[in-house]
Amino acid sequence: MATEQVLPGVYQIGLGYVNAFLAADEELTLIDSGLPKKEETILKALRHLGGKPKDLRHIAVTHHHADHCGSLAALAEATGAATYIHRLDAPIVAGDQPRPGPNPASMAGKVLGPLIMRLPANNPRPVRVAHELEGGEELPAAGGLSVVFTPGHTAGHVSYLWPRHGGVLFAGDAAGNLFGRLGKPLGMFTEDMAQAKESIRKLAELEFDAACFGHGGALKGKAHAAFRRLVEKLAR
Ligand SMILES: [Zn+2]
Numbered sequence: 001m002a003t004e005q006v007l008p009g010v011y012q013i014g015l016g017y018v019n020a021f022l023a024a025d026e027e028l029t030l031i032d033s034g035l036p037k038k039e040e041t042i043l044k045a046l047r048h049l050g051g052k053p054k055d056l057r058h059i060a061v062t063h064h065h066a067d068h069c070g071s072l073a074a075l076a077e078a079t080g081a082a083t084y085i086h087r088l089d090a091p092i093v094a095g096d097q098p099r100p101g102p103n104p105a106s107m108a109g110k111v112l113g114p115l116i117m118r119l120p121a122n123n124p125r126p127v128r129v130a131h132e133l134e135g136g137e138e139l140p141a142a143g144g145l146s147v148v149f150t151p152g153h154t155a156g157h158v159s160y161l162w163p164r165h166g167g168v169l170f171a172g173d174a175a176g177n178l179f180g181r182l183g184k185p186l187g188m189f190t191e192d193m194a195q196a197k198e199s200i201r202k203l204a205e206l207e208f209d210a211a212c213f214g215h216g217g218a219l220k221g222k223a224h225a226a227f228r229r230l231v232e233k234l235a236r
């Protein structure tokens with residue numbers, strides 16, 4: 001799938017049903033890494049932008065789901081990039097803790113969960129992430145990338161805020177924009193929906209003009225206003 005420029009220096013790499021993003025400063029930063037075996041597609045996108053594997057200096061992951069960290073091990077090896085994830089999701093990606101399956105509180109999760117967890121695509125190669133995050137720090141990536149702790153979808157989900165172009169939010173799966181509709185993450189794949197809604201409220205208080213999502217197209221222009229409308233909708 002195609003790589004699309006969202007804003008100057010922000011590229012969305014379509015990887016089937018999930019997106020990864022490149023933020024280009026003097027060096028390149030990747031946000032999320034797609035499903036397993038997508039490293040070549042991502043490196044191809046990077047080359048297309050005139051970069052070499054070693055130009056990718058940072059890989060910031062939003063959460064432990066296989067569609068976001070699937071190619072992390074391969075990409076870290078190929079590029080030598082510094083890797084980041086929240087400390088609560090790190091042991092799952094490292095294989096030290098079992099991967100939580102789809103939420104059994106949702107009917108679909110209960111019925112399909114055990115099946116889904118057996119798919120090879122859901123069992124990426126374990127990888128020890130170099131930098132474990134708390135939230136609130138600023139990464140030396142893309143000239144400064146803020147970490148916002150947004151738990152709920154997973155216990156250690158983080159979003160990243162890039163203070164360029166009026167603020168660019170990389171929301172991961174804290175929210176989705178499927179079919180052009182900003183909404184809460186899918187219940188089946190969300191560990192704690194009450195907490196996820198609280199995280200959407202937290203994001204809505206931030207200033208950002210654009211928002212990029214793991215699933216669905218980016219919001220360009222007044223993205224924070226769309227988040228504030230979603231918060232009102234969720235409160236009803
Ligand atoms: Zn997810």
Ligand SMILES: [Zn+2]
Pocket residue numbers: 018065067068173214215
């Ligand atoms: Zn996802």
